[in-house]
Amino acid sequence: MLAQLPGDASVWRATGRTLTVAAGATLLAVALGTALCALLLLRDTPARRSLLFLSILPVLVPPQVLALAFAQAAGPSSPLLLALGVAPPLGTPNPLYGPGGIIALLGLQGAPLVLLSLAAVLRRIPGEVLTAARGMGARPGYALRQVVWPLLLPGLLAGAGLAWVAALGNFGVAALLGIPGRFQTLPVLIFQRLSGTGTAALAQAAALSLLLAALAAPGLLAQHWAGRGTGGGSGRPFMPLPAGRGARWGAALLWAGLFTVLAVPAAALLASSVVPALGVPVSATTATLRHWSAAFAPGSQTLAALRNSLGLAAGAAVILCLASLPIALALRQRSVRWGAASADLSYALPGTCTGVAALLLALSVPGGAWFYGSLALILFAYLARFQALALRPVAAAAARLDPMLDAAARGMGAGAALRLRAVQLPLLAPALAAGGILVALLAVNEVMISSLLHGPGTQTLGVLVFNLQDGGEGPQAAAVSLVALLLVAALMALATLAGRRLPPGTLPWRP
Template sequence: MRPRIPRGEGLTLAALLVWAAGLFLLPLALLAWVGLTAQGAPSLSPIVEVLGSASVRRAFWHSLESAGMSGLGALAVGTALALLIGLTDVRGKGAFVFLLLLPMMIPPQVTAIAWIQALGPGSPVLGWVGLAPAPGSDHPLYSGGGVMALLTLQHMPLVLLLILAALRALPRELTEAARIAGAGPGRVLRRVLLPLLAPSLVAAFALAFVSALGNFGIQAILGIPARYTTLPVLIWRRLSGFGPSVLGDVAAISFLLAIIAIAAISAQLMLQRRLRSQVTGPPAQSLRIRLGRLRPVAEAGLMLYVGATLLLPLASLVATALVPTYGVPLTRETLTWGNFAEILFRQEATIRAFANSTLTAGAAALALAMLAGLTAYFLSRRDVARRRAAGAIAVLGDVSYAIPGLVISIAFILAFIRPLPLVGVSLYNTLGIIFLAYLTAFFAIALKPVTAAYAQLDPALDDAARVAGAGFGRRLWRVFTPMVAPAAASGAILVFLTAYNEVTVSALLWSTGNETIGTQIFNYEDGGYTTLAAALSSVTVLATVVLMAVLDRVGRRLPPGVVPWRV
């Protein structure tokens, strides 16, 4: 018998596995090897050595403290908002969710800059109402508490999204039975809903914790002036100050950071298994509390929260971009568009950054849409072996998304600092390494919507196409692609929004000529060019809002849950 040569599905799945091994396993394996070996032999001495440094121990504690406290804050605020929006009859839910999710899509370095300008002595908005701090006074955000507060606001939308999705998945029968038994809304919430939401609450905290752990923009812009150094900032300072010669030391610190993230996810999964409750019945809106006379008060509270956490910092950001020098009050005489003209037409580095970010984020979004479509196809198959292989790729994507972006950067430097075999070309200090890092860091974002879309398709479609004689490529192109294309486009837009403004992944990978928007904003603020940083940040916020509006419009034709803020 001749050996069977894999074709179509087999070759495609093999190519996906090779891609996953090259971009997920190889860089992280090299990071683990460098971080856990001494003189070529496995050893814990590199970890022990870095933990012997007082600066590393201090940064380690600051990372745990800021991630833990901000995770709890995000859990409390996000859960309260999710319960208010998901369980009551407040009006304008879609608009409120859209506005509440905006901070998540705004780059963290922009969030930090906006809040610095909103609450500082030179705040244009507070200056208008006479509430600005006295000139020369300490900025309230330059502290550990300031870092935690902004991390809470940045990652609260993650909790909001997860709890809203969990509320939509609960069956109606449970709350109806409790109401028939005479339980009021408060008792139903305490005795029925919150216990059922316990696994989701644990997952929400873990997600906020891991996101805060690797959030470089806020930790750097607020933490460096406050001397509140965390592990990501320590990694950046050592590598940017000493270059590739400290890769071994930095790899050990990065491995330590990755271990914290993986431990948090593992603890989450263990707690979820213990807290999970089996429920039956179709998902539906579980409870609808009529607020009556309190509804205007609740809606006013939501508008006040949006105004305080979104409009105040953004208004301060734009006002700072419209004055010639930071600290000058915005009046008709001082208003200028010169900062926008400078960044859009005269600064070569900024113009390159726009082009580079558009190219790398756009290419990554398109590539991940195709890779996610292929992976989700195999995840939905009835063939156990192929489904497990695709499941392994999905797990690697989830792990890579959970690991802080700065750790991904160090792993890619280790993997690609030398020229590639056979071709002899090095990707280090090129846009290529940033593009590949984006594929690794954001694959999970692209995969989720496409997987959800495939789950709604009848497997008989594939069987019918096979009976009709269609091969793998024809089935994929003519049957499945048209059906999952909207979800794939949704995932691609989410990837583009995330990658276009990010700074965590590219902070250590960019070089002169290969700047990105995120690194350019950070460099402007770090160099003291506050008005230019504000102008560039304002442009990126506008681009983010426009792209989210496009996704919202496309989402009207997509299945529920594909576009996160559509409720």
């Protein structure tokens, strides 16, 4: 099947469009992430912590929800724009349908990845380097440009690699904005081929997934090279410079931008969910809750999808937390470190590859066809996809454990199980909880893997949002999307509570 790819015009077209989208989104993400770093990490900007939290939010919003919110906020049938009297004329194409909208939203979701990569490198830079430059008479801005920014280049490279891979394999944004705009990318093509009939459908999807994995190689290499260029720092932590007039103006612009990116789409979703139909302006006379009633009626698809998503997310979080504890404690062994590196690889590759690989594995094992379309198969794929998220916080916390505690317990005759339960587990419990909530946060609204693997009765929230919008049920899709956003907010609140005892950077929004 791989030999047939060069002769398929649709594959060439989808590949070119995928590369165009990934390149444009990566450039936008690098530009935005660099600006955010200069404003929020290198300067002590007013309300810095709040701005950091809000700036990281777009990467935690499910992509299909983000795409739906912006599409319903920008089109001529937007109830919010119609109510404000600023909607484009009817018949005007939605400006977000097509490559421009896809690049814009993927760039917004990639910018926090660049920002977090830069923050990780900045934590390794000793504060003395800036003090020395200032002591030699360098002005603050010159010292940042000539001393700090060159040291941040590995973080910029790693962030660009993350943004490239994330944009390359994104399905939610590419499907909801690309299909109406007749702009097909590789993840959408894989979904459509796998949805087809015939014995060749699975082989075609597997070949296209290998092609997508090959396209992700530059991003993986960029992250590898960046990791080799960063080392552990010593000395006092880097302290941001006082904010000048430019930083205060930048903060004001950022507040306005965050309002546009976060509040306006959320308001558009709310308006769309309470009107009789799209194209009707929201008002006191047109507002209705019938779509909410239909979406959450007893026996509805929404309730079943909510149960499936919560069950899968909770199951994946619990299993991965239990598995990550002994692995994190054994990372000093070379074989365990190699296994942990493979966990990072499964998360770095596009989710499409994980979904197709899980499907191929299930169908190749004797009796594995029973798992096709089941929640067990989706759970297996989630475990493979999100294991790195559960392991990283625990590994970071385990590396900081004082080995004398374990040695003292061993000297008092405590066995391995007792030391794990009485000494190590209490100290690592916050990291375990944070890792589990990170897994649940991304798994509860996952769409790419579940769209490839779900069957009758195993639909998840992410798939339901896509199917409702694709079937012309925009108001119901908006209602379900708002529930998905509330789930994200609740999980973030739980993670924040658990993360107060964790080192900086363990949680994405607490750098």
